[in-house]
Amino acid sequence: MTIENISGCIGCGRCVHACPCDVIRIDKESGKAAIVYPADCQICHLCRMNCPVDAITLSPEKTIPVVVSWG
């Protein structure tokens, strides 16, 4: 994983706007930030640094999606 979890989110949306790679979106149902596109995370921590309540935890590890044999 890249962004490991978002815990204690207040739904302000700053992380959505701060992410250069569009990894995070606000979930329509819960109103909280959700990790929607982890494959595109560059682990730059801008989401964490912009979060007003320190809700975001990141890992330096990243799992790349499996590539199919041919396309």
Place this chain on the structure above:
Amino acid sequence: MTTTEQQSGPTRRAFMAMGGSAAGMAALGVNAGWGQNTSVSDASAFTTATHDCDVLVIGGGMAGLFAAVKGHDAGAKIRIVSKGRLGSSGLTPFAKGFFAFDPAQEELTLDEYVAAVSRSALGTNNPVYTRQTAEHSLARVEELKAWGFFDSNLYNKSFMTPIEARGIPLHERVVVTHLLKDGERIAGAAGFRLDAEEVVIFRAKSVVLCTGAGAFKPNGFPVCDLTHDGTVMAYNIGAKVTGKEWNDGHVGRAKNPAATYDGWGDMFDRRPSLEGVGIRHDLGVDANYLAYKLGNPVEAGPGSGPGKNVAGGPFRPVEFADNGPPPGPPEAAGMGDGPPAGGGPGIGGGPPGMRGPAMGGASAGMSIHKSEGLVPINDRCESNIPGLFAAGDALGSHMCGAIYTQIGSSLAGSAVQGAVGGEAAADYARDVETPILEETELAAVEEEILAPLRRKAGYGPAWVTQTLQGIMIPNFVLYIKKESILSAALAYIEELRDHHSPMLRAADMHELRLAHETSNMIISAEMKLRASLMRKESRCSHYRLDYPDVDDENWRAWINIYKDESGDMRLEKQPFDTWPAQT
């Protein structure tokens, strides 16, 4: 389609609900390659919003900030559009060194400074732009100080200060995919919103591209949102592009190679600071040559420091020998400029505070800052398309040349050129009529924008991007070049261009962005390979195993790339120290 300012399309709820499951599919790799397209965004339900302005600034980094401010102050009605957020996307948020040439403090005169840069750059720099950055840098510093730029490690707040004070409209999270023309001149741009099913049209008398450069979404450098969008959009409407054969030699870490924050030490956490004159010969491909000969990463790989020399490799002027990091604390250097821990900047430019062995290729697909992008036809950041300007890493100003010559000049150059380009665009807009956008042309553009959503089946952009990375990023393709490999790689890239790019599919707005980014990276890859094949010599950050020497007789020239009338990619030489003849 209907025209409206409404933010949400009717299927937004369904689209957001599907977001989670799309992520799950991505993690499993299900949507990676060829397959059916189960789109959750309904291309037929899109609305269209149209906005007018005198000058459209595309991009929200340091160049875009100053283009908007100076264009406004010159009397133009401005709009800024960014696919990210002002001061929080592209390379700007990670650039912390700002070059300021203070004549009262420096031992070198301005003339001597420009001459020294030209010697290190082996003539590849455009001395007009080298001088301009130095000459205007202090004035930009004073403005940034007043906005609070130097008081925080995060830039959005200070960037918003002058934008809000001037009431400049800001369109964030809008992905621009097309530049529009009215006859021969620029007429605006078109794209789509990430957060709504909406096509966005900007009608503008003038456009300043502040879109940064780009790379191939490599691991280890925070450049994955930059994919040469501005360069390729401009190329597609006839603009000339330069500098594609050069390479940037930033490194990442061998451990957790995707973690740009972990690899780049405190560059993310500290506040920006000023840099004085310190002319170097940094971030070239010396380390790539060592790695090619001796292995990567530990023994003599990138970041392992001077003293592990092997015969041959890129030519480095004796005057600019690699003597390790410049004087001063390691945190004094800026992102994109930084001296490495335990090695000279010539050996890859490892990040300050970097722990463990370094690896090359972290910025694969990017040229030296300011050395690639639109060809300027004068000192006002103007391109060969009337009304189209570019600034910062989107402008091939060759401010530093084809090797990184001045710490902190990347950020300073973006500020200076943004200001120059914004004023020039405002001047241009003052004298021209509002352009006319033909309905038939707009309909065709909208069709191209939404095409990946409409495809019933096709290639996932993630799969095509990974294939592109496999072709382009190897050290023996992108950095240590030779005819046979470059030609082979070009054959693969042409296949992606002709067969895969037209079949890219997108399930939602995020993938639609990826699809357009992937197409742009493919064109940039073709440019890099063709320019690298054409330059049959080695100079600065371009190294050919089969032409290892500097060839001053034939190659004191830049390579410009343009699309001819039949749509083919053409290359031409432009001698150093000249402006291009307009065609």
